[in-house]
Amino acid sequence: MNTPSYNIAAVERDTGLSKDVLRMWERRYGFPVPERDANGERLYPAAQVERLRLIKRLMDQGHRPGKLIAAPAEELATLAPRRTRDVVAAAAPATADDLDELIEFIRQHDAPGYQQAMQQRLVRQGLQAFVQDTVAPLTRQIGEAWEDGSIEVFEEHLFTELTKRLLRQAIATLPGSRRPRVLLTSVPDEPHVLGLLMVEALLALEGAECIPLGTQMPLLEISRAAEAHAADVVALSFSVAFPQRQIGGLVSHLRQTLAPETALWIGGGGIRRLAPQAGVALLPELPDATRALQQWRSEHP
Amino acid sequence: MNTPSYNIAAVERDTGLSKDVLRMWERRYGFPVPERDANGERLYPAAQVERLRLIKRLMDQGHRPGKLIAAPAEELATLAPRRTRDVVAAAAPATADDLDELIEFIRQHDAPGYQQAMQQRLVRQGLQAFVQDTVAPLTRQIGEAWEDGSIEVFEEHLFTELTKRLLRQAIATLPGSRRPRVLLTSVPDEPHVLGLLMVEALLALEGAECIPLGTQMPLLEISRAAEAHAADVVALSFSVAFPQRQIGGLVSHLRQTLAPETALWIGGGGIRRLAPQAGVALLPELPDATRALQQWRSEHP
DNA sequence: AGCGGTAAGTTGTCTAGGACAAATCTGATC
DNA sequence: GATCAGATTTGTCCTAGACAACTTACCGCT
Numbered sequence: 001m002n003t004p005s006y007n008i009a010a011v012e013r014d015t016g017l018s019k020d021v022l023r024m025w026e027r028r029y030g031f032p033v034p035e036r037d038a039n040g041e042r043l044y045p046a047a048q049v050e051r052l053r054l055i056k057r058l059m060d061q062g063h064r065p066g067k068l069i070a071a072p073a074e075e076l077a078t079l080a081p082r083r084t085r086d087v088v089a090a091a092a093p094a095t096a097d098d099l100d101e102l103i104e105f106i107r108q109h110d111a112p113g114y115q116q117a118m119q120q121r122l123v124r125q126g127l128q129a130f131v132q133d134t135v136a137p138l139t140r141q142i143g144e145a146w147e148d149g150s151i152e153v154f155e156e157h158l159f160t161e162l163t164k165r166l167l168r169q170a171i172a173t174l175p176g177s178r179r180p181r182v183l184l185t186s187v188p189d190e191p192h193v194l195g196l197l198m199v200e201a202l203l204a205l206e207g208a209e210c211i212p213l214g215t216q217m218p219l220l221e222i223s224r225a226a227e228a229h230a231a232d233v234v235a236l237s238f239s240v241a242f243p244q245r246q247i248g249g250l251v252s253h254l255r256q257t258l259a260p261e262t263a264l265w266i267g268g269g270g271i272r273r274l275a276p277q278a279g280v281a282l283l284p285e286l287p288d289a290t291r292a293l294q295q296w297r298s299e300h301p
Numbered sequence: 302m303n304t305p306s307y308n309i310a311a312v313e314r315d316t317g318l319s320k321d322v323l324r325m326w327e328r329r330y331g332f333p334v335p336e337r338d339a340n341g342e343r344l345y346p347a348a349q350v351e352r353l354r355l356i357k358r359l360m361d362q363g364h365r366p367g368k369l370i371a372a373p374a375e376e377l378a379t380l381a382p383r384r385t386r387d388v389v390a391a392a393a394p395a396t397a398d399d400l401d402e403l404i405e406f407i408r409q410h411d412a413p414g415y416q417q418a419m420q421q422r423l424v425r426q427g428l429q430a431f432v433q434d435t436v437a438p439l440t441r442q443i444g445e446a447w448e449d450g451s452i453e454v455f456e457e458h459l460f461t462e463l464t465k466r467l468l469r470q471a472i473a474t475l476p477g478s479r480r481p482r483v484l485l486t487s488v489p490d491e492p493h494v495l496g497l498l499m500v501e502a503l504l505a506l507e508g509a510e511c512i513p514l515g516t517q518m519p520l521l522e523i524s525r526a527a528e529a530h531a532a533d534v535v536a537l538s539f540s541v542a543f544p545q546r547q548i549g550g551l552v553s554h555l556r557q558t559l560a561p562e563t564a565l566w567i568g569g570g571g572i573r574r575l576a577p578q579a580g581v582a583l584l585p586e587l588p589d590a591t592r593a594l595q596q597w598r599s600e601h602p
Numbered sequence: 603a604g605c606g607g608t609a610a611g612t613t614g615t616c617t618a619g620g621a622c623a624a625a626t627c628t629g630a631t632c
Numbered sequence: 633g634a635t636c637a638g639a640t641t642t643g644t645c646c647t648a649g650a651c652a653a654c655t656t657a658c659c660g661c662t
Contacts, residue, residue, distance in 0.1 A: 158514055220350075
């Protein structure tokens with residue numbers, strides 16, 4: 001295992017810190033201090049990139065960069081996750097115990113074992129309970145484990161990939177041909193699809209016609225797609241990782257370009273602090289999706 | 302349908318043109334010329350964003366920005382795609398005819414029809430032929446249709462999402478427990494997963510143990526995952542859309558951090574012009590994956 | 603006429619430091 | 633203990649210059 005150097009674009013890719021931020025930190029805090037190549041361009045040693053990744057992860061947990069960068073290396077390693085009030089409140093009611101078994105499969109990198117255990121639960125609980133009582137809390141726990149560093153990035157990726165497959169497989173068996181016609185997608189820079197799949201499963205169970213467009217649709221395309229498919233509802237998902245401040249603007253922007261008769265449903269962990277808007281339904285919890293569906297149907301007989 | 306304004310970050314998100322490029326074009330070519338808000342920050346009218354999206358698409362087809370920006374609006378609309386020699390050569394042997402029916406379903410936004418037709422083909426052809434003779438050429442044709450503007454972004458998204466589901470469903474039925482253990486993923490900024498799924502299907506058919514990690518794994522995490530899973534092979538996919546110039550550096554970077562006994566296979570439409578590297582297997586076509594697998598097995602009895 | 607090599611033009615990305623608004627923390631007051 | 637104003641922190645935007653990598657155009661040679 002060698003230690004090659006990263007240019008600033010590579011560091012942005014691998015850490016998620018923008019070039020602007022990397023240069024700003026260097027100017028303000030004196031870290032990172034990359035070397036320079038023959039052209040005076042920054043070259044980051046692998047060790048600094050590694051430290052930046054750690055700092056980024058702790059930042060995502062609520063720590064502030066100024067403190068983190070000042071702290072010595074040993075201190076960073078021992079830093080506990082620092083949750084916001086909202087997250088703590090949401091985390092508390094998780095029915096943890098029997099989910100640990102599932103997480104243990106992921107920690108052991110035992111993909112077949114995980115798939116089999118999940119499949120069993122799906123058959124035993126039925127799709128609705130499986131989504132609400134297994135997949136949703138499990139996803140939350142994985143998120144927490146990722147935050148406190150007890151799970152690796154690639155373990156989280158494996159979990160996501162395997163769980164996606166399970167949900168899609170389950171959804172494929174459902175017909176879904178009644179109104180409303182629901183278009184499911186996410187905005188650019190929001191790649192998380194698990195939440196959308198969970199909602200799709202619940203809606204498809206109620207017979208709704210779901211049109212899954214995957215993630216990261218440009219806003220204008222969402223409007224076009226809604227028109228082309230004559231969608232009754234556009235459902236968007238924002239994960240907790242999505243920059244909170246952008247959501248409000250994005251949503252009102254989309255609401256303006258969307259036909260007024262098309263409903264707009266917004267869900268996911270990212271919307272807890274979002275202010276209500278006219279013409280936009282906020283669905284912070286999974287059961288809200290089922291409720292919104294029933295309400296839509298009662299209003300469109 | 303209103304016409305709200307976009308700030309520079311929103312334009313970057315929706316067009317894929319970086320902030321640097323947007324400012325540079327304004328400086329050099331005098332387009333776009335956004336308005337300014339009270340703070341002197343750029344505000345792009347929707348019409349300019351629309352034009353930028355068109356220009357970006359034509360650029361992806363090989364046109365040069367200088368000409369496009371100088372051209373009047375009407376001319377842009379009539380501009381034909383301009384392919385490179387490589388792409389033309391690759392496109393020619395596509396067995397087009399009976400695939401048109403499938404594409405027509407997508408154009409009609411008929412998701413159930415498409416799924417049913419594909420399912421039929423899968424059963425009739427068997428998975429291997431289905432992947433090589435249906436999914437692969439179909440993906441190529443969709444890519445071409447996207448290039449010449451005869452298909453909308455959201456139609457391409459729908460195609461991708463539905464096809465992903467089909468392939469994953471098919472893969473789920475395969476056991477796959479023999480060596481080599483193959484870790485499938487892509488690098489950051491490479492979100493295309495269809496190619497990986499096609500390879501996974503072919504490898505799983507041969508009984509190989511596939512570990513799908515989804516897309517966009519940071520390079521360091523790929524090495525860690527390979528170690529944790531004791532992977533024999535790491536398989537990466539680069540789509541045609543991935544910036545060609547970055548691939549060589551990324552791959553040699555990864556080769557350095559990866560254990561020497563771990564094989565590194567690189568595939569996808571993006572690698573056609575890539576120079577060979579020591580310790581890296583290039584698999585430009587799908588059948589190459591099956592071949593590489595057989596070779597690996599003959600070398601590791 | 604075709605081929606190879608050099609020159610000129612084009613284009614994206616990097617650099618620097620300055621400015622400011624939004625978010626967060628701190629401390630004082632009710 | 634709660635609420636509000638002020639101070640601090642932090643990210644993103646701004647301008648403008650430089651240069652390397654790529655493409656195209658041209659010229660001379662076989």
